[in-house]
Amino acid sequence: MSLSEFPLANGERRFLEYRLRTHQFPQTVLIEGGGEEARRALARFLANALVCTGENARPCGVCRACRKCHSGNHPDVQRFGPEKKNGVFKVETCRAIRQDAFVLPNDGDAKVYILEDCQSMNDSSENALLKILEEPPAGVYFLLTCPSGSAMLPTVRSRAVTVTLSGFEEPFSKETQHTAGQLASALCARSEWALLQATAPLERDREETDSTLRCLAEILEDALRSKAGASARTGFGEVSAQLAAQFTKPRLYAVLREVQKLLSENEGYANANLLLTGLCYRLHRAAEQTI
Numbered sequence: 001m002s003l004s005e006f007p008l009a010n011g012e013r014r015f016l017e018y019r020l021r022t023h024q025f026p027q028t029v030l031i032e033g034g035g036e037e038a039r040r041a042l043a044r045f046l047a048n049a050l051v052c053t054g055e056n057a058r059p060c061g062v063c064r065a066c067r068k069c070h071s072g073n074h075p076d077v078q079r080f081g082p083e084k085k086n087g088v089f090k091v092e093t094c095r096a097i098r099q100d101a102f103v104l105p106n107d108g109d110a111k112v113y114i115l116e117d118c119q120s121m122n123d124s125s126e127n128a129l130l131k132i133l134e135e136p137p138a139g140v141y142f143l144l145t146c147p148s149g150s151a152m153l154p155t156v157r158s159r160a161v162t163v164t165l166s167g168f169e170e171p172f173s174k175e176t177q178h179t180a181g182q183l184a185s186a187l188c189a190r191s192e193w194a195l196l197q198a199t200a201p202l203e204r205d206r207e208e209t210d211s212t213l214r215c216l217a218e219i220l221e222d223a224l225r226s227k228a229g230a231s232a233r234t235g236f237g238e239v240s241a242q243l244a245a246q247f248t249k250p251r252l253y254a255v256l257r258e259v260q261k262l263l264s265e266n267e268g269y270a271n272a273n274l275l276l277t278g279l280c281y282r283l284h285r286a287a288e289q290t291i
Contacts, residue, residue: 002057006042007034007166016163020049020058026161028133028142030118032149034165035218036260039145040116042165044069047077047112050141065108075106081116087254089121094128101132101140112141119151119224120253126153133159148225151249172215175201176208177236180215184239187255187287188246195280202276209276213263219243220256227252251287258286 003013019025029046031039045059048069054060059069068074080097082089097113105111121129133142133156142160146152149162172180179201186194202209219236223243243252262279 001045001061003045006038006045008163009166012163016046020046025050025141027136027140028144028160030149030152030157030160030162031143031145032147032162032164035214036117036145036147036221038165040114042163043114043116043143043145046143047114047141050110050112051076051108053108068107076108076111077114078112079114079116082120082253082257084257086250087120087257088250089115089118089125091122091125091128094121094125098128098132102137105139110139110141112143115142115144117146117253118144119146119148120250121152122250123153126156130156130159146224147221151224151227172211176211176215179208179212180219181236181239183212183216183283184219184236184243187283188239188242190246190284190287192280192284195284196277199276199280209279210263213259213279217256217259217263220252220259223247223252224249224256247287255283255286258282 003016006013008016016025025046031042033039034042048059048066050058051065051069051074052058052060053063053065059066061070065074069077078100080089080093097115101111101113115129118126130153136142144152144160149157149160179198182198183195186198202212219240220243222236222240226237226241226244227249247255262282
């Protein structure tokens, strides 16, 4: 795998390649845009490149460090994210990262922290993180991911180099976009009945259910961008703005996490009707709960 496989602008790709090649990589990089999985994949790729001990192009894919990264067992590459229970990136997590950053690497010269879904941080969490971003120890790198950098405090953004991924992870059909838009509108209406009606086209079509949930996730990420004052990256600017107006940032993120859970569980449902009924109930519950 190489940086050419990611939807980056040519200038940003050349910048990252040059900085990796010359061992002058910025200590904090903010990865925005694209889809959640694309952002995470780029963060993992860059983390692998930073700890790689190969002599030529990095990551080489064959050195001991690369093999550990591929198996998810490299001791100097750590991933953090929001709590599964409430979708919030806790301030305690940021404080623990700040303390751990001063511990020397276990297996090389570099130490990398991947901080996923940073839009779920509140101001306290971001300020706790800011203290280590202002003066990071040598050889310590922070890779932050979020739908839009504008969701972060200006003081945090000013300490990072921002890299932007473009567009959807993959195109969605008109039918998929229509159904996902109906689901988003039903969420705005806070109506479980409207959610049930919107899922009617998905009966007996597990693949379409999967595509619709992925598209809905993109709409929710656009709502988070809108919440932060950034422009939409999809064709759902109007409904994204409605979601942003009706829901708090933590609530939007909680609904997004529920969609992501449903995506991971889709294959486990033998009964399609049970899946859709559960989908409507869980989305409605996530939208109505108080954080």
